[in-house]
Amino acid sequence: MSTVSQVEVHEHSEHAHEEHHELGFIRKYIFSEDHKVIAKQYLISGIVWAVLGALMSVVFRLQLGFPEMDMAWMKPFLGDWISLDNKGLGKLDPNFYLALVTMHGTIMVFFVLTAGLSGTFSNFLIPLQIGARDMASGFMNMLSYWIFFISSVVMFVSLFIKTGPAGGSWVIYPPLSALKEANPGSGDGMTLWLVSMALFIVSSLLGGINYVTTVINLRTKGMSMDKLPLTIWAFTFTAILGILSFPVLLSAALLLIFDRSFGTSFYLSDIYINGQALPNQGGSPILFQHLFWFLGHPEVYIVILPALGLTSEVIATNSRKPIFGYKAMIFSMAGIMFLAFIVWAHHMFVTGMNPFLGSVFMLLTLIIAVPSAVKGFNYITTLWKGNIIFTPAMLFAIGLVSFFISGGLTGIILGNSALDIQLHDTYFVVAHFHLVMGSAAIFGMLAGVYHWFPKMFGRMMNNAMGYIHFWITFIGVYLVFFPMHYIGIAGFPRRYYQWSGFETFNTYMDLNAFITIAAIITVFAQAVFIFNFVYSIFWGKKASANPWKSNTLEWTTPINPGHGNWPGEIPTVYRWPYDYSKPGAPDDFIPQNVPYSATPESNLPEENELIAAEKEINSIKYDTSLHD
């Protein structure tokens, strides 16, 4: 464990890391404390979960698009969840349909877009971009991953138990999730869900505290907060959101565990089920919803902020142009983070909550559109008069911006409580959040993988496959989620096994079938990515140290950065990370570790004044050695 920062430097400590003996395989690749290895562990776990979550969506999309279809061919791997009717046609069990929807949501939101995205890139980039040898606590970091791993195992096991995994949707509202009699998915599957999520929260808190501590304490010489890349700002805000909101979910889950197993009545009152009245009285199901959404809403920003951070970096680098409005971007993110805590009840306009509360939350919700809009405008202005290189990462980043805008705009309608009455819990909501947080965040993650792959694995990913992957996915996502808005406007409710029972919803079969086909194509196109990913790790073209001509510190490390990241001294930072295409400079990029005194030809007048301060920065003594 390391104590941090600003200790007077000892003669030997600068190179202390080189004295480490080679670690064995287990310490190096499995129980590793190195942030880069932990990042890769998160990434690969995230990809595995993403594949599983996406395949689940294929199964329930088939049910929704083709309700008459014979599903007997899925019997070999779904077993009893496919029942054969008297004509021998295979039908998906409605309970299993709900379980699939629940697991798809849980997996995608928590395991892929929280652990897989934040876990991967916060771990990988924070030390590399702020100029630190590792995280503040390598041990806690390792613990964070392995607790996440146990949580994953518990969730995975729940898929195979007889009563099936949790089936009350990812929001697990009680009483449905609290009463075993109400739904098979509320039995052991729900218990495992709660255990898994409790572990997940522990892991997420260990990670989050580490990220914040590292950013505050372990920045290299000269790396003041106003020189941090936007990625780091995004990760820090994300971690703060997580630290403050995940504990609330933990308490919600704990109270639910009590209600389920120890006879308490936090969420239960006046219930008659299975022919008998339960003794519980005085609890409130609405209390659970408040607690859940107090995390649940910040959670969507936990998912999207890191993606926006990664995108900022990718867009600036590949436009060969500084990010527009660096400070406005930081303030927007800070604004989004703050507002994220006070908009949760917009998920609850029609739960019977006091209508006045609805008005307050509507007001606050629509305010959050403003900083989000500013971010969108700034990305677009960054492209303006740039010189854009369409690497796969850049394409995905542009895709993200488009999804963020298109999906974000419908939020203006849903955030309006009067309009939400009709649209609440319809496919309009599904379409909205799949674009704005689901697809946008996944695109941010993919942009990140393509962009930082050379630093992670020392090799390049294949561009041609990247383009194919982008185009099929980008078009596919729009084909899936754009028509879904139409279905929502027509009033189709979510979490329906089929709609044919209602005359009102007996239209749009063609549209549903179309969405299903588009979804299947999009999901299977991801095989191109996975192949490219695995292939490139082993046989990809060898990377150079700074393949994108980027400014941030991670590109000053060797091609394969070892333990401690920089073989010698950690570079000192003199300038902001976005000096791309600076007038007068010979090259179109000036890395952060190049002092102003070395670039007199391109310095702006106020920057010449900073040259005097460089000596001061250089004379700071940091103890940057690794302690363990």
Next chain:
Amino acid sequence: MTILIAILAIVFIVLTFMVVSKTQSILKGLSKSEVEESEYLGAPDRYNSANGVGLFVFWLISIVGIVWSFIVYKKDFLPEASSIHGKETDYWFWVSMIVIMIGFFIVNTFLFLFSYLYRHNKNRKVTFYTHNNNLEIIWTTVPAIVMAGLVFSGLRVWTKITSEAPANAEQIDIMGKQFGWTVRYAGVDDNQFGKYNYKLMDDAGGNPMGVDFSDPNSFDDFANASEMHIPKGKPVLLKIRARDVLHSVFIPHMRVKMDAVPGMPTKFWFVADKSTADMRAELGKPEFNYEIACTEICGRSHFGMKLLLVVDEPADYEKWKKSQKPLLTENPDLLNKVPDNLKAKAQKYTSTEPVAAEATPEVVASSVLGNSSKVLK
């Protein structure tokens, strides 16, 4: 379908192999010259322009697709509003929709246009442009003003919809359970609901709604588990409850949605302004019916929680109400739940024939009395 998926799978496998073999040939060519530390591997490749142009072309095709699909599918958007507040929310929905569609087209156009215009060209000089406070102020205030406008219109409508129901509103007790709805009316004689208590719920004993028969107001209450009738042009107040898990009353045509929560009664009031007959005539569908659905996940048959809604002309509605049999008439055994001192009053409802109603009271009462006195001893 299976075949379709198989074909898709094959297409993708073939595609993957093509890409792989192509990649390998490229890689073989490259491996001859070792990569240098400082090589610029991210330099724009020969597909760069195609990608930039592609994004813009994608957008142009999208515009056509969006307009076309909107026109084709518009007919089923927002099923014809049949309530007064529904017309208002529909109006604001389309106003907001126009606002966001303008934003959608403008902003996406800039995004894809810039991708096309500023695709890499080695002769282009990039404009070093880090910030512009005026621009930031403009695009902070413009969305803020638009938002403020939408917020105020929304607040006004929301406050109106959620205000207290008028005193003359027709009240209906609607209860969700796995998996169906039951509605209860206050009855034609006293027009007062009897109390209910979840501890009195008894499916086997014929009291699924937990009506408290010690409250004389309950005697003329009647219930229905397949249809809900409401009068046209008169405020209707739904008193919503659930008895097992969360449910949500959703009447798509009425723009009504409110959760049903065990232990916490909720409400929603509205005025239907088109009767079922009006809608049948208007849509030209003689078999049209209003429907009530559930929109809060409640278990296996969530998708099947349907209740028919019939909107009658006020006179027909009153007639319908009179034709309904009170709970006590439907199930005379419920008389056992009525306390002795009210039995006489309740007896009026236990039989449909008034003559018999006069003959039976003593018998039933004495037998019940006899039993209870035994118990008391």
